[in-house]
Amino acid sequence: xxxxxxxxxxxxDDLTARVFRALYPGFDLHDMTGTWLAVPAGTPWFTGPxxxxxxxxxxxxxxxxxxxxxxxHRPDLPRRP
Numbered sequence: 208x209x210x211x212x213x214x215x216x217x218x219x220d221d222l223t224a225r226v227f228r229a230l231y232p233g234f235d236l237h238d239m240t241g242t243w244l245a246v247p248a249g250t251p252w253f254t255g256p257x258x259x260x261x262x263x264x265x266x267x268x269x270x271x272x273x274x275x276x277x278x279x280h281r282p283d284l285p286r287r288p
Contacts, residue, residue: 237244
């Protein structure tokens, strides 16, 4: 039998990730060096060696400002006696 071996055989751990992705297509799966992270598909996620690094990533990200209430009504504040 003649043939060539695949250039890049998939490691056994990759099979687990492929099965997970096939079973749960609504989730993104990320390998974080020994820890797996599954988040709903399209959900932004941040990682870093320190919380400060994650905060910088979030702060640098363009986000729309929260929308004002639809009816423009503000709740009544309690009055002092």
